[in-house]
Amino acid sequence: MPELPEVETVRRTLKNFVLHKTIDSIEVRYPRIIDGDVETFVSTLIHQSICDIDRYGKYLIFILDHDVFISHLRMEGKYNIKMKDEPYDKHDHIIFHMTDGTDLRYNDTRKFGRMQLVDKEHYREYPPLNRLGQEPMEASFDYIYPRIHQSHLPIKQLLLDQSIFTGIGNIYANEICFRMGMDPRTRGDRLSKKRILELIEVSSTILKEAIAQGGTTIHSFDANGIHGLFQVTLSVHAQTTCSKCKGPIKKITIAGRGTYYCPHCQKRRY
DNA sequence: CCGGACGCCTGAGGGC
């Protein structure tokens, strides 16, 4: 599941392949990927060039000549660059045919991903982007602190709430709790100012480290497409043995999500 | 208004 660092890697990789290319036509093989009117989406975007690709949280933001559309990869969304005569994969759902004979193909096994047109000038002020909180790397204490400190929900769940921090998914939420030495069930209102300051710092550091690791794959993509799922070093997520104390990792469910933690290294409930 | 439950999907994996 691509989280902020993977989406950032996809963004950088994609820019190398599609910048300044012009969309000739769009094939929509599975319409539900597109939020809003499909015909409008297609007719608006054709004949426009891709000027830039931006990102906010886990959203990719495609800036065209006169319009902007956003793309969320959800669980398994990925992009491929192929020549137009190459056969489609069964999970290629949206095909952007470029005027230079290449295709930008959106592939998504589970069909959870979404694309939609947004207002070119003010897209950050409208849904869904205006519902997002702050990216950990740019988060301010004044914004984050009350949202954590006034909640009785477990910190793991709060880390996944995109209206507080945006960009953190299940994997990095587990990793952040681990590096904090914090039990993921710890209630938000039990964290002190100092610990929340530390939480912002740790979250930012972990995402930056992951982006740096993804940087090594920036100029290439393999047969699986541009999905940003480079090899990140995980300390606790999906592990069986703790990377620190070598004790057993425990798996529990918090808010319906698989949560891995080390009962020895993450005892602190505050 | 807050938060829990559900729906959207498919393939992997377990049970038999």
Place this chain on the structure above:
DNA sequence: TGCCCTCAGGCGTCCG
């Protein structure tokens, strides 16, 4: 070997 059932998981929506 193969079929069927269950389930993960981000996020929008529904509902209590």
